[in-house]
Amino acid sequence: xxxxxxxxxxxxxxxxxxxxxxxxxATQEVAKTFRYPVDGGEVVIHPVDHASMVVETPDGVIHVDxxxxxxxxxGLPQPDLILITHEHGDHFDLPTLEALPAxxxxxxxxxxxxxxxxxxxxxxxxxxxxMVEVLNLGIEAIPAHNITEDRMQYHPEGRDNGYVLTIxxxxxxxxxxxxxxxxxxxxxxxxxxxxxMNLPYTMTVEQAAEAVTAFKPVVxxxxxHRGSDIEEFARLVEAGGSGSLVIQANWYPxxxx
Numbered sequence: 001x002x003x004x005x006x007x008x009x010x011x012x013x014x015x016x017x018x019x020x021x022x023x024x025x026a027t028q029e030v031a032k033t034f035r036y037p038v039d040g041g042e043v044v045i046h047p048v049d050h051a052s053m054v055v056e057t058p059d060g061v062i063h064v065d066x067x068x069x070x071x072x073x074x075g076l077p078q079p080d081l082i083l084i085t086h087e088h089g090d091h092f093d094l095p096t097l098e099a100l101p102a103x104x105x106x107x108x109x110x111x112x113x114x115x116x117x118x119x120x121x122x123x124x125x126x127x128x129x130x131m132v133e134v135l136n137l138g139i140e141a142i143p144a145h146n147i148t149e150d151r152m153q154y155h156p157e158g159r160d161n162g163y164v165l166t167i168x169x170x171x172x173x174x175x176x177x178x179x180x181x182x183x184x185x186x187x188x189x190x191x192x193x194x195x196x197m198n199l200p201y202t203m204t205v206e207q208a209a210e211a212v213t214a215f216k217p218v219v220x221x222x223x224x225h226r227g228s229d230i231e232e233f234a235r236l237v238e239a240g241g242s243g244s245l246v247i248q249a250n251w252y253p254x255x256x257x
Contacts, residue, residue: 033046034047034247034249038169039168040058041168043167043170043172044056046076047249048068049068049251050252051067051177052064052065053065053194053223054073057137057165057168058136060136061077062079062083064082064163066079067093069093069095070095078101079101081105081134083139084105084108085108086155091177094114105119108125108161109125126161126163128161137165139164139166140166143158143181143183143184144160144176144178145158145159145179146202151200161176170191171187172191172194173217177202179202180203184211195223197225197233198226199227202224205236206236209239209240212244213242216242218244220245222246223249234246
């Protein structure tokens, strides 16, 4: 049964605990993990740092853009799959990959070419628009690139990926480094979205809020947001009338936000 937006918001709020019920309080630290109910169990999100996260699903564990060294992942669930959005050093780091278990990797084509042969043997590529099923979940590669003229050199069209993960009937969107490309704005039925906002590489808070108004995720996490005004993002989302719940997770455990 498809959960309605109202029910989804209630469940999302319950999942993160009553202390996090306000849409966003910049001075309030929200739980270090986020639990979201899906068919067959729950998804548990562990923010690691900046753009890196660990996603526990009922059928396996996914590490997304792991960087920062193996020590950052001590005590976290070990991966069954590693997803990489693109080649920049805050998303792709060979020493970190070497420190993690030798599991399957899914990358964009540019990162695949940078992998050593031993990693290429267990890696597969997804180009924009590709779809695959792994660990009993669907993965769709969403285009991720800049659209503002003076930012085009950072993430050119056609190279990098965001990903939509369909887990237990729910759709989770991890945007990667991008501005509000048409494919993002056209997304439907997104339960949880992770959107980047920092200049000059990704979106302004205004662009990110406009994207939320367009595709209306039930829950949205600002991430990859170093230096951005997350309070202003939350205010703009609320003003946009999407009904989306903004959650602030601890993406900067070392206090660098």
